[in-house]
Amino acid sequence: MRNFLKVIVFCSVLFAGSLSAQTLKFGHIDSQQTMQAMPEFKVAVAALEKFQADLESKLGSMQKEYQDKGKEYVALAQAKDANEALVKAKQDEVQSIQERIQTFQQTAQESLQKEQAKQLQPVQEKLRKAIGDVGKEQGLVYVFEVNGLLYYSEQSVDLSSLVKSKLGIVK
Numbered sequence: 001m002r003n004f005l006k007v008i009v010f011c012s013v014l015f016a017g018s019l020s021a022q023t024l025k026f027g028h029i030d031s032q033q034t035m036q037a038m039p040e041f042k043v044a045v046a047a048l049e050k051f052q053a054d055l056e057s058k059l060g061s062m063q064k065e066y067q068d069k070g071k072e073y074v075a076l077a078q079a080k081d082a083n084e085a086l087v088k089a090k091q092d093e094v095q096s097i098q099e100r101i102q103t104f105q106q107t108a109q110e111s112l113q114k115e116q117a118k119q120l121q122p123v124q125e126k127l128r129k130a131i132g133d134v135g136k137e138q139g140l141v142y143v144f145e146v147n148g149l150l151y152y153s154e155q156s157v158d159l160s161s162l163v164k165s166k167l168g169i170v171k
Helices: 002-021 031-036 039-078 084-137 160-167
Strands: 026-029 142-145
Touching (some): 026 084, 031 084, 039 084, 084 142
16 A cells, blocks of 8 residues: 555656646637638638528518518408408418518528538638647647637737638738
8 A cells, every 4th residue: 555655656746747847838819810811711701692692682572572462452452342352362462472481581591501601611620720730830738719818928829820821821
């Protein structure tokens, strides 16, 4: 038992000594700012904006159809010699368009989120790889996102310019 304790104490002293001999290096980066500087990000944003504009255009035409059919319904319903069957059919048509609009809005939101993931995932992966590569090259133990930090010292390496250089981004 005594020998066992001696071994543990000895290993602890060695471990503590080896830790104090090492210098732990940390880095930080504003990944959002760096990603926004990437040409791939700008291409992805342009594709997303076009995708969103197409969805908004389709929604606009559906809303115009809804307004037009709504006006027809109101005019028909207010007519003195209105046929109840025609009024009911027009009302059903307007409600159907309204339901299609609601379904389209939900589907469009989901589609936009999927498209955003599809467009931005390769950009984010490229950025993560570059950050990892620079971190390894610099011998860093951790790389922190600067936006989540409340404080970082001057000893923490700012990787922004190194990562931008790795990505081929010129200021």
